[in-house]
Amino acid sequence: MNALEILLSASLWAAAIRIASPLIFATLGELISERAGVLNLGIEGIMTVGAFAGWYTVYQGGDLWLGVVVAALAGSAFGLLHGVLVVPLGLSQHVTGIGITLFAASLTYYTYRLAFPEVTSPPKIEAFQPWAIPVLSDMPFFGEALFRQTPLTYLAFIAVGFVGWFLYRTPAGLAVRTAGENPAAVEAQGIDVMGIGGAFLTLSAFNSFYFEMVNGRGWIAIALVVFGSWRPGKALLGALLFAAFDAYQLRLQQLASAFVPYQIFLMLPYALSILALVVMSRRASYPRALMIPYRKGER
Numbered sequence: 001m002n003a004l005e006i007l008l009s010a011s012l013w014a015a016a017i018r019i020a021s022p023l024i025f026a027t028l029g030e031l032i033s034e035r036a037g038v039l040n041l042g043i044e045g046i047m048t049v050g051a052f053a054g055w056y057t058v059y060q061g062g063d064l065w066l067g068v069v070v071a072a073l074a075g076s077a078f079g080l081l082h083g084v085l086v087v088p089l090g091l092s093q094h095v096t097g098i099g100i101t102l103f104a105a106s107l108t109y110y111t112y113r114l115a116f117p118e119v120t121s122p123p124k125i126e127a128f129q130p131w132a133i134p135v136l137s138d139m140p141f142f143g144e145a146l147f148r149q150t151p152l153t154y155l156a157f158i159a160v161g162f163v164g165w166f167l168y169r170t171p172a173g174l175a176v177r178t179a180g181e182n183p184a185a186v187e188a189q190g191i192d193v194m195g196i197g198g199a200f201l202t203l204s205a206f207n208s209f210y211f212e213m214v215n216g217r218g219w220i221a222i223a224l225v226v227f228g229s230w231r232p233g234k235a236l237l238g239a240l241l242f243a244a245f246d247a248y249q250l251r252l253q254q255l256a257s258a259f260v261p262y263q264i265f266l267m268l269p270y271a272l273s274i275l276a277l278v279v280m281s282r283r284a285s286y287p288r289a290l291m292i293p294y295r296k297g298e299r
Contacts, residue, residue: 006251013145013244017153020243022047024156026221027228027235028163029079034225035167037180037289041097042082044218045104050075051213052108056115058125068152078104101218109211128152157236164232180287223273227280230287241276245269 006012026047033040040046054071058064078100085096116122128150137147167173220242228235249265 003252003255006255007248010141010144012247012251014148015247015250016240016244017145017149018243019246020239021150021153021156023217023221023224023239023243024160024236026218027224027239028159028232029075030221031225031228031230031232031235032163032167032176033079034290035180035230035287036176037287037292038083038086039093039097039222039290040079040082040100041094041222042078042100042104043097043221044214044216045101045108046075046078047214047218049078049104049108052112055122055125059123064126064128112211160232160236167232177287180289182289220273223277226286227273227277229280229283229285238276238280242269242273245272 026043029046030040030043050071053074054067057070058067062070082096082100085091086093130148130150131154133147137143139147165173167177224235224238224242227238246269249268252268253262253265
């Protein structure tokens, strides 16, 4: 199979969609946060603590969906901590976000070592299995690529539509967008800016855990928000684009590893994503109140 045949194969795009799923969850959480005017650089640590919380819940006998809920709640707790520090207290969003990442990652490592002091590799759990959607999963190409995924992948795509509907079709979504453009106007409507900024800071779920599993995906999610011009649909396309690069490089390694160092392939999705980000960000219209501290009562 040559490089073009790999690019046109259903298995490549099925893998790309799987790889994109955690990016979609993280990007949506970051997008809502930034729409409300808060840059969350803590997303890498939040993803890590959410991954461990969900995995450990299932390992202790909890249901897989309970693990998803616990992961979301754990991530939300750190998102709320970030919101409290940067909105009412007015601390630097950059410094606080990096601090949240370090704190969440370190706390996860400490908790893991307390729970498994002698274990060198994480125990296995029964993860979500792919759900083949009847009839649709039998379609040529699209059936394998789109309709034989795990429930969390389907949930990720549903979440994109829900976030788009929420932001552009509901009063609460209008309040979130107004908070990112003119927080004083939101205050005048009687809506607490901190509540909007902290309520939807992150949405991420994992059903297994090992150290370094996040592997920079939080930082990629921040870039995808810019790539998508703070719009859920475009951010979804960005996540799929990055995931396709990642899935493609894994297959190219097998094809040309004897001629090209594998580090070149590992670099490929990040380099192409940076190039796409540079091109797209030149036209991006960011929320005007993003990263600008706001104190209640100020004009």
